[in-house]
Amino acid sequence: MTAPSNDAGRNWAGNITFRAARRHRPSTVDELRTVMADAEHIRAIGTAHSFNRIADSTGDLVSVAGLRPSIAIDAKAATVTVGGAVRYGDLASHLYAAGYALHNLGSLPHISIAGAVATGTHGSGDRNGNLATAVRALRMVTADGDLVTLRRGEAGFDGAVVALGLLGVVVDVTLAIEPAFEVRQFVFERLPWSRLVESFDEILRDAYSTSLFTSWSGPVVDQVWRKKRTDEPAPPGGDWFGAVPATGPLHPIRSMPADNCTAQLGAPGPWHERLPHFRLEFTPSAGDELQSEFLVPREHAVAALTAVDGIRDRIAPVLQISELRSVAADELWLSPSYRRETIGIHFTWIPDTAAVLPVVAAVEEVLAPFAPRPHWGKIFTTPLDAVAARYERWDDFQRLAATYDPGGKLRSQYDAWQSG
Ligand SMILES: Cc1cc2nc3c(=O)[nH]c(=O)nc-3n(C[C@H](O)[C@H](O)[C@H](O)COP(=O)(O)OP(=O)(O)OC[C@H]3O[C@@H](n4cnc5c(N)ncnc54)[C@H](O)[C@@H]3O)c2cc1C
Numbered sequence: 001m002t003a004p005s006n007d008a009g010r011n012w013a014g015n016i017t018f019r020a021a022r023r024h025r026p027s028t029v030d031e032l033r034t035v036m037a038d039a040e041h042i043r044a045i046g047t048a049h050s051f052n053r054i055a056d057s058t059g060d061l062v063s064v065a066g067l068r069p070s071i072a073i074d075a076k077a078a079t080v081t082v083g084g085a086v087r088y089g090d091l092a093s094h095l096y097a098a099g100y101a102l103h104n105l106g107s108l109p110h111i112s113i114a115g116a117v118a119t120g121t122h123g124s125g126d127r128n129g130n131l132a133t134a135v136r137a138l139r140m141v142t143a144d145g146d147l148v149t150l151r152r153g154e155a156g157f158d159g160a161v162v163a164l165g166l167l168g169v170v171v172d173v174t175l176a177i178e179p180a181f182e183v184r185q186f187v188f189e190r191l192p193w194s195r196l197v198e199s200f201d202e203i204l205r206d207a208y209s210t211s212l213f214t215s216w217s218g219p220v221v222d223q224v225w226r227k228k229r230t231d232e233p234a235p236p237g238g239d240w241f242g243a244v245p246a247t248g249p250l251h252p253i254r255s256m257p258a259d260n261c262t263a264q265l266g267a268p269g270p271w272h273e274r275l276p277h278f279r280l281e282f283t284p285s286a287g288d289e290l291q292s293e294f295l296v297p298r299e300h301a302v303a304a305l306t307a308v309d310g311i312r313d314r315i316a317p318v319l320q321i322s323e324l325r326s327v328a329a330d331e332l333w334l335s336p337s338y339r340r341e342t343i344g345i346h347f348t349w350i351p352d353t354a355a356v357l358p359v360v361a362a363v364e365e366v367l368a369p370f371a372p373r374p375h376w377g378k379i380f381t382t383p384l385d386a387v388a389a390r391y392e393r394w395d396d397f398q399r400l401a402a403t404y405d406p407g408g409k410l411r412s413q414y415d416a417w418q419s420g
Contacts, residue, residue: 011049011055013051013351014351019056020057022059022061023060023061024062024063025066026066026067027066027067028067029171032067032171033141035062036062036143036168036409037144037145039062040060040409042057042059042060042143043055043056043059044061044114044169045061046084046112046116047111047112052377052379054165054376054377055115055165063085064171065085067083069085073177077136078178079174080095081173082113083171084112084169085114086112087109087110087280088109088110088116088131095272096180099179099180100177100180102131102176103129103133103134103176104122104123104131104275105123105272107278109272109276109280117131117161117170118162118165118170119162120162122325123209123276124326125207125326125327126205126326127208128209128327128328129328129337130337132162132332133328133332134176135152135161135174136151137173138160138170140171141169141171142167143404143407144406148404158331159333161335162376163401166405166411167401168410180270181271182270183228183268184227184228184267185228185263185265185266185274186225186226186264186265187224187249188240188244189222189243189245189246189250190220190222191243192221192241193221194219195243196305197302197305202241208227210224210227211224212225212323214322216308217312222254223246223250223252223254225252225277230268246264249263249264250264252321253321260278261278262275288351290379291349291375292347292349292363292374292379292380293347293374293375294363294364294373295337295342295343295345295374296370296373298340298342298343299341301343303370304370305343305345308345308363314362315347315359318349319347319348319350322346322348324343324344324345325344326343327341327344333391333393333396334391336374336375336376345363346375361381364380372390373387373391374387
């Protein structure tokens with residue numbers, strides 16, 4: 001198995017050209033320690049799927065994809081320890097073959113584990129925490145080249161998981177696993193907006209993982225993807241809250257081919273071939289796009305959606321599709337779901353930064369009363385100090401960062417990276 005990384009000069013979407021003067025791909029942990037100790041300014045990079053400059057550096061960039069990509073299952077502890085550069089898709093097939101699962105996955109299996117955990121990447125499901133909540137331990141090389149292991153329950157662990165790459169370079173991660181399970185995916189079309197706002201909680205809680213896709217262009221939500229475990233009852237036939245079952249497989253952007261999407265129409269299949277929307281061997285999403293996402297407290301979901309719907313005329317010209325998902329609250333200091341049940345309001349934009357940024361700002365303005373936490377790896381324009389004020393443990397995180405990186409080697413370009 002390989003652990004791919006992005007060694008190109010650009011991120012996945014192509015909107016960011018990395019400014020790094022030097023790139024490193026050490027093949028041993030000792031080499032990585034030397035790279036870290038010698039660097040003046042350095043950042044880690046995963047598979048470069050973020051849409052902003054969070055993984056950029058004007059000094060050095062380092063990837064752990066050259067390290068041996070190990071996967072070690074500990075059945076007794078119900079954990080797997082995996083190299084930070086391994087992609088979720090590769091880990092997932094290995095786990096499934098051994099009879100295990102992770103609790104959830106994001107919409108795509110192409111991203112590296114360390115990179116996804118660092119930004120609090122999430123899937124959906126009222127009872128599912130983001131992917132970082134599965135972390136039980138991590139091993140990282142800190143700014144001065146020290147190799148540090150942090151385990152859940154230890155001081156600082158809750159600050160070190162969703163850490164935006166600011167504490168050190170993660171070599172491997174230990175994740176909680178559970179017995180493998182199967183999932184059926186049922187897609188419904190044209191959910192009336194009125195039914196969504198009336199029965200929001202019921203609709204979201206219906207399945208293990210639910211995603212709603214909307215183009216904010218009319219009185220309906222375009223599609224609802226209901227991902228039900230086979231140990232949950234299958235939906236009875238017919239309409240559901242006024243939405244109708246899809247008659248064939250669909251892409252969330254209706255005009256795009258469904259071939260790159262995971263199987264639908266209720267066909268049971270392995271957890272890792274149903275929880276993501278997109279298949280590992282195909283380009284995920286639209287491919288030519290920008291993304292933003294704002295995570296708001298669950299109790300304000302309907303008010304927040306109504307506020308966004310109020311500027312739909314501004315959104316529609318630069319939008320490909322929006323996705324709404326739920327995420328369970330957690331204890332990770334910089335997680336957008338820290339201590340709050342959350343609704344993610346996501347936007348897949350057209351690939352035109354100049355046209356998109358003013359609309360992102362308009363969305364942030366209407367969402368401001370709900371204290372949205374932007375997805376760390378997507379485009380936002382809110383200044384970092386305003387975002388920081390939405391995180392109760394921000395100052396604790398800064399103290400933790402100063403412990404592991406006293407000279408600010410990893411934090412040096414830590415400003416104005418959010419809009420690309
Ligand atoms: C098509 C598409 C679909 C997406 N779908 C979802 C989704 O469903 N849900 C969601 O929440 N997000 C989603 N995202 C966003 C994506 O999950 C995040 O941007 C994620 O962080 C990308 O992981 P990466 O490995 O590419 O990280 P990168 O973009 O390479 O890096 C992200 C951060 O991780 C840090 N990092 C990387 N490797 C290490 C390491 N070894 N040690 C320490 N820090 C490290 C970097 O320094 C940086 O701060 C999507 C993105 C795309 C392109």
